[in-house]
Amino acid sequence: MASKAFYAVIAGVGAGTGRSVALRFAQAYPVALLARKPESYNDIVAEIQKAGGQAIGISTDTADPESVKSAFEIIRKEFPEKKLAAAVYNVGAGFAVKPFLELQAEDLSASLASNAGGLFNFAQATLPGLLDSVEDAPYPPTLIVTGATASVRGSNRFATFAAGKFAVRALSQSLAREFGPRGVHVAHTIIDGVIDIPRTKSYNVNEGKADGKISPNAIADNYWYLHTQHRSSFTQELDLRPYVEKF
Amino acid sequence: MASKAFYAVIAGVGAGTGRSVALRFAQAYPVALLARKPESYNDIVAEIQKAGGQAIGISTDTADPESVKSAFEIIRKEFPEKKLAAAVYNVGAGFAVKPFLELQAEDLSASLASNAGGLFNFAQATLPGLLDSVEDAPYPPTLIVTGATASVRGSNRFATFAAGKFAVRALSQSLAREFGPRGVHVAHTIIDGVIDIPRTKSYNVNEGKADGKISPNAIADNYWYLHTQHRSSFTQELDLRPYVEKF
Amino acid sequence: MASKAFYAVIAGVGAGTGRSVALRFAQAYPVALLARKPESYNDIVAEIQKAGGQAIGISTDTADPESVKSAFEIIRKEFPEKKLAAAVYNVGAGFAVKPFLELQAEDLSASLASNAGGLFNFAQATLPGLLDSVEDAPYPPTLIVTGATASVRGSNRFATFAAGKFAVRALSQSLAREFGPRGVHVAHTIIDGVIDIPRTKSYNVNEGKADGKISPNAIADNYWYLHTQHRSSFTQELDLRPYVEKF
Amino acid sequence: MASKAFYAVIAGVGAGTGRSVALRFAQAYPVALLARKPESYNDIVAEIQKAGGQAIGISTDTADPESVKSAFEIIRKEFPEKKLAAAVYNVGAGFAVKPFLELQAEDLSASLASNAGGLFNFAQATLPGLLDSVEDAPYPPTLIVTGATASVRGSNRFATFAAGKFAVRALSQSLAREFGPRGVHVAHTIIDGVIDIPRTKSYNVNEGKADGKISPNAIADNYWYLHTQHRSSFTQELDLRPYVEKF
Numbered sequence: 009m010a011s012k013a014f015y016a017v018i019a020g021v022g023a024g025t026g027r028s029v030a031l032r033f034a035q036a037y038p039v040a041l042l043a044r045k046p047e048s049y050n051d052i053v054a055e056i057q058k059a060g061g062q063a064i065g066i067s068t069d070t071a072d073p074e075s076v077k078s079a080f081e082i083i084r085k086e087f088p089e090k091k092l093a094a095a096v097y098n099v100g101a102g103f104a105v106k107p108f109l110e111l112q113a114e115d116l117s118a119s120l121a122s123n124a125g126g127l128f129n130f131a132q133a134t135l136p137g138l139l140d141s142v143e144d145a146p147y148p149p150t151l152i153v154t155g156a157t158a159s160v161r162g163s164n165r166f167a168t169f170a171a172g173k174f175a176v177r178a179l180s181q182s183l184a185r186e187f188g189p190r191g192v193h194v195a196h197t198i199i200d201g202v203i204d205i206p207r208t209k210s211y212n213v214n215e216g217k218a219d220g221k222i223s224p225n226a227i228a229d230n231y232w233y234l235h236t237q238h239r240s241s242f243t244q245e246l247d248l249r250p251y252v253e254k255f
Numbered sequence: 256m257a258s259k260a261f262y263a264v265i266a267g268v269g270a271g272t273g274r275s276v277a278l279r280f281a282q283a284y285p286v287a288l289l290a291r292k293p294e295s296y297n298d299i300v301a302e303i304q305k306a307g308g309q310a311i312g313i314s315t316d317t318a319d320p321e322s323v324k325s326a327f328e329i330i331r332k333e334f335p336e337k338k339l340a341a342a343v344y345n346v347g348a349g350f351a352v353k354p355f356l357e358l359q360a361e362d363l364s365a366s367l368a369s370n371a372g373g374l375f376n377f378a379q380a381t382l383p384g385l386l387d388s389v390e391d392a393p394y395p396p397t398l399i400v401t402g403a404t405a406s407v408r409g410s411n412r413f414a415t416f417a418a419g420k421f422a423v424r425a426l427s428q429s430l431a432r433e434f435g436p437r438g439v440h441v442a443h444t445i446i447d448g449v450i451d452i453p454r455t456k457s458y459n460v461n462e463g464k465a466d467g468k469i470s471p472n473a474i475a476d477n478y479w480y481l482h483t484q485h486r487s488s489f490t491q492e493l494d495l496r497p498y499v500e501k502f
Numbered sequence: 503m504a505s506k507a508f509y510a511v512i513a514g515v516g517a518g519t520g521r522s523v524a525l526r527f528a529q530a531y532p533v534a535l536l537a538r539k540p541e542s543y544n545d546i547v548a549e550i551q552k553a554g555g556q557a558i559g560i561s562t563d564t565a566d567p568e569s570v571k572s573a574f575e576i577i578r579k580e581f582p583e584k585k586l587a588a589a590v591y592n593v594g595a596g597f598a599v600k601p602f603l604e605l606q607a608e609d610l611s612a613s614l615a616s617n618a619g620g621l622f623n624f625a626q627a628t629l630p631g632l633l634d635s636v637e638d639a640p641y642p643p644t645l646i647v648t649g650a651t652a653s654v655r656g657s658n659r660f661a662t663f664a665a666g667k668f669a670v671r672a673l674s675q676s677l678a679r680e681f682g683p684r685g686v687h688v689a690h691t692i693i694d695g696v697i698d699i700p701r702t703k704s705y706n707v708n709e710g711k712a713d714g715k716i717s718p719n720a721i722a723d724n725y726w727y728l729h730t731q732h733r734s735s736f737t738q739e740l741d742l743r744p745y746v747e748k749f
Numbered sequence: 750m751a752s753k754a755f756y757a758v759i760a761g762v763g764a765g766t767g768r769s770v771a772l773r774f775a776q777a778y779p780v781a782l783l784a785r786k787p788e789s790y791n792d793i794v795a796e797i798q799k800a801g802g803q804a805i806g807i808s809t810d811t812a813d814p815e816s817v818k819s820a821f822e823i824i825r826k827e828f829p830e831k832k833l834a835a836a837v838y839n840v841g842a843g844f845a846v847k848p849f850l851e852l853q854a855e856d857l858s859a860s861l862a863s864n865a866g867g868l869f870n871f872a873q874a875t876l877p878g879l880l881d882s883v884e885d886a887p888y889p890p891t892l893i894v895t896g897a898t899a900s901v902r903g904s905n906r907f908a909t910f911a912a913g914k915f916a917v918r919a920l921s922q923s924l925a926r927e928f929g930p931r932g933v934h935v936a937h938t939i940i941d942g943v944i945d946i947p948r949t950k951s952y953n954v955n956e957g958k959a960d961g962k963i964s965p966n967a968i969a970d971n972y973w974y975l976h977t978q979h980r981s982s983f984t985q986e987l988d989l990r991p992y993v994e995k996f
Contacts, residue, residue, distance in 0.1 A: 073854050108927055109876060113814050116869045120861045124912050128857045135850060148498065162922030170919035171865050178915035181903030186849055188498045204487070219487040226485035233480050238473035240451070240466040241495040244502075248488040251395065251435045255491075320607050355680055356629060360567050363622045367614045371665050375610045382603060409675030417672035418618050425668035428656030433602055642992065682992045698981070713981040720979035727974050732967035734945070734960040735989040738996075742982040745889065745929045749985075 011037060011146050012062075015090045017083065019070050019130050020099035022048045024205035025154065025224045029096050030063070031056065032228035033235075036146075037093055038062035040083045044069055070099050070126035080133045092137030093145050094235050098154040099126045102172045105165050116168040123172030127153060127179050135187060142191035148242070150193040150235040153180045157200045184244050193242050195234045199227065200249035214252040222250055258284060258393050259309075262337045264330065266317050266377050267346035269295045271452035272401065272471045276343050277310070278303065279475035280482075283393075284340055285309035287330045291316055317346050317373035327380045339384030340392050341482050345401040346373045349419045352412050363415040370419030374400060374426050382434060389438035395489070397440040397482040400427045404447045431491050440489045442481045446474065447496035461499040469497055505531060505640050506556075509584045511577065513564050513624050514592035516542045518699035519648065522722035523590050524557070525550065527729075530640075531587055532556035534577045538563055564593050564620035574627045586631030587639050588729050592648040593620045596666045599659050610662040617666030621647060621673050629681060636685035642736070644687040644729040647674045651694045678738050687736050689728045693721065694743035708746040716744055752778060752887050753803075756831040758824065760811050760871050761840035763789045765946035766895065766965045770837050771804070772797065773969035774976075777887075778834055779803035781824045785810055811840050811867035821874045833878030834886050835976050839895040840867045843913045846906050857909040864913030868894060868920050876928060883932035889983070891934040891976040894921045898941045925985050934983045936975045940968065941990035955993040963991055 016033040019042040020026045026048075030041050034056040041049040041063060049065030056063035064086050068079040102119030104111060131151060138149035157163075159177045162170040180196035187194055202213045204221035214220030230248060237243060249255055263280040266289040267273045273295075277288050281303040288296040288310060296312030303310035311333050315326040349366030351358060378398060385396035404410075406424045409417040427443035434441055449460045451468035461467030477495060484490060496502060510527040513536040514520045520542075524535050528550040535543040535557060543559030550557035558580050562573040596613030598605060625645065632643035651657075653671045656664040674690035681688055696707045698715035708714030724742060731737060743749060757774040760783040761767045767789075771782050775797040782790040782804060790806030797804035805827050809820040843860030845852060872892060879890035898904075900918045903911040921937035928935055943954045945962035955961030971989060978984060990996060 108924060109873065113869060116866060120865060120916065124861060125857060128854060132850065162919040164923060164926035167920050167923035170923055171916040174915035174919035175861065175912040178903040178911035179908050182905060182908035182911055183849060185905035191498060193498065221487065223485055223487040226488040230488060238470055239498040240468065240470040241473040241477060242498050244494055247491055251438060251440065251486040251489050355677060356626065360622060363619060367618060367669065371614060372610060375607060379603065409672040411676060411679035414673050414676035417676055418669040421668035421672035422614065422665040425656040425664035426661050429658060429661035429664055430602060432658035685992060687992065715981065717979055717981040720982040724982060732964055733992040734962065734964040735967040735971060736992050738988055741985055745932060745934065745980040745983050
């Protein structure tokens with residue numbers, strides 16, 4: 009079911025999950041892609057347009073409330089009349105892996121701001137639109153939030169990163185409990201493994217076995233599936249890991 | 256992707272989830288349906304056959320190892336040459352809700368036998384076949400196990416039922432960790448709400464709101480989705496609840 | 503606060519945790535010690551008596567309801583007039599670590615019977631007495647249940663053992679929710695490490711570091727602490743692990 | 750075991766848990782009490798001194814790294830030669846209960862700063878001292894962190910508060926995994942109920958039943974107990990709730 013009357017917005021596009029999610033949702037909706045720098049979205053916008061889809065890219069720092077507000081003003085201008093069907097928060101900055109006493113206060117604040125702060129701003133900007141689409145959207149309006157192993161486990165040397173990811177999970181749960189009964193599906197995912205993207209090409213994980221890294225296209229399929237779930241059976245938290253991953 | 260070279264087996268069919276799952280998987284595979292009594296599967300078998308599918312029903316007590324062995328001997332005769340693509344354990348007996356001191360030892364043993372014992376027998380009977388299909392099945396061979404709220408929460412007055420469901424979850428996790436790396440997808444679901452079936456017609460849940468009970472067809476769609484997940488991104492545990500459910 | 507008007511009962515005494523718990527609670531109460539064989543409790547009974555305490559040992563198979571009933575008849579004869587202050591379920595049989603397809607149905611039923619079945623019987627036998635002591639016992643009457651890593655994690659090759667331990671945890675939660683509000687403290691512990699007992703002497707864990715195995719006396723201190731918690735702040739689940747344990 | 754060669758520091762003292770914890774630890778050690786305003790610690794300092802103990806109060810904003818550094822400079826001057834035995838982080842600001850769309854970005858940043866930021870600063874200031882005491886302290890040096898129901902559950906209308914509390918839990922887990930093996934006990938508590946303090950006097954919880962609110966003295970006893978646990982059996986997370994609390 010594709011619709012031109014609705015759009016999707018994806019925050020945190022780049023070479024990995026965000027790109028795949030953008031391409032997947034663009035098969036059904038015009039998409040607005042947010043990233044801090046144009047080089048993160050330019051190619052994806054072009055790729056979608058080439059395939060006959062509709063896409064815009066907007067340079068946005070989701071950690072900055074003003075930047076997010078400004079992005080959505082642009083979206084409203086670019087997509088007049090369109091209503092919001094789906095919003096994906098896939099921003100993953102603030103990654104620092106260090107002994108605790110070597111971490112700086114800035115490591116913590118960066119992780120909290122980019123993870124929790126960014127989701128907060130993004131959710132405040134998208135939830136009114138998602139609520140507004142409950143009656144007539146093709147699927148239950150959906151907010152999907154990308155999490156990680158560090159969302160449920162504070163590992164040694166991951167203190168600040170886990171703090172940000174735990175906080176994101178808290179927000180997601182709270183939003184699910186508040187907005188679910190109003191018809192908006194809020195889902196949080198636990199990506200429990202290394203994603204197969206250019207940056208991780210050299211990583212040797214799971215003994216180099218085939219499909220030992222998570223395919224970003226597979227993640228995108230899962231996100232699309234979450235979006236299309238019937239409202240009588242919403243999933244709140246989805247774990248995803250390679251078949252060979254230890255857990 | 257439909258295949259006549261593979262079959263699916265569903266244990267615990269009846270008027271609810273099992274029926275919907277059977278119909279869903281029958282769109283792709285011949286199916287073997289197990290239930291204790293013919294009246295639980297006869298109509299479903301007929302419905303599938305009428306729609307052009309292939310189905311057999313076998314009276315089976317999954318809590319009894321001999322009964323399970325006998326069922327799979329029949330399957331091998333009825334489906335010679337076919338390999339196993341998916342197995343669903345949906346047996347849900349042993350339900351007793353009582354103050355603890357009114358429960359009998361039999362309430363516990365019935366819950367443990369039908370839930371954990373049945374899954375144990377079913378998994379022992381199906382895992383060799385699932386392993387054997389890893390190389391050539393249309394999707395990663397899959398064992399899906401139905402759980403409930405009581406799988407993760409021992410509520411007041413649910414002692415014996417929760418004991419059975421917790422045990423099922425333990426088995427599912429252990430199987431996922433052992434057989435995942437060998438290519439078999441083992442998933443456990445948390446059905447967190449009342450399913451909309453004939454038996455629950457009169458239940459007033461979630462203030463009678465539309466879709467306040469879980470659609471068994473939606474559960475079936477979710478199970479099919481789990482079956483088709485790419486092996487680089489298996490879900491181990493899937494929670495499903497109505498948008499209006501408190502949790 | 504020691505009392506001769508109350509007694510404690512410990513099921514599953516032997517060379518390890520049970521012995522230490524027995525000695526610890528015997529400092530405050532007469533104790534009844536249950537084990538399958540006299541050689542498991544004889545020395546402990548003697549040790550307690552030598553130290554001026556009061557102890558009886560009763561050969562009991564907690565997995566057998568009749569055996570448990572008979573044990574408590576003996577207790578009532580041996581400890582006439584005494585009321586029950588604390589009950590500890592520390593039975594840990596059913597341990598099998600094998601690939602799933604090598605496990606037998608008997609491995610599962612043994613684990614379920616000794617873990618969940620035994621706790622069921624023990625709880626049914628002790629909760630009436632614990633309830634009866636709420637008004638006048640020196641501390642809130644307490645039922646403590648020993649769990650393990652396998653209570654919260656179904657590891658590869660631990661299928662049947664985890665099933666039994668998960669089921670025990672379910673029962674414990676349900677009992678805590680039912681009997682807590684009536685004044686009985688039900689606590690479940692997660693012993694997450696190897697206990698330092700004769701049987702594990704040769705185990706090389708945590709690189710052989712000092713205190714890398716859990717001291718059974720330390721467990722006993724923790725159990726006594728749980729027993730003495732104020733009823734405004736009960737702990738339901740207590741994890742215990744060596745400082746050097748990976749988790 | 751009391752020692753004048755070691756001291757304890759408690760951040761977040763006031764009329765409730767912090768006061769009780771301060772009084773409890775002051776029975777064994779000189780204590781440094783941190784709070785934003787002198788009126789939060791003055792009476793406690795006086796009470797401890799009157800009882801023959803040793804205490805200092807320092808106005809500190811734990812959310813501010815400079816303020817924390819300055820506080821520990823004062824401590825080193827006031828307690829020259831003393832080593833750190835225990836540190837308790839009990840700061841609980843950032844509480845806002847509102848529909849998500851009424852929350853401001855400041856509500857989130859206040860919760861993250863006071864909860865996670867404060868713990869980060871406090872842990873960086875205390876862990877070197879705790880490590881330094883491992884060899885000769887009377888008990889394993891301990892960092893205890895106060896959590897709440899919102900540490901493990903993102904409830905409706907608690908989005909920003911839960912974000913802060915989840916983040917604190919992440920930090921605590923990560924610190925436990927890093928510093929446990931080096932001999933420092935890091936424990937996180939889940940205070941699951943209303944604490945019985947002046948501010949909650951009028952709250953009607955648990956139907957007004959006796960001990961239906963958590964006694965701050967009982968919390969203090971639990972904290973002291975955590976501090977004294979043997980290093981072969983550390984508890985990482987301790988839940989505490991009134992016997993009548995629903996959970």
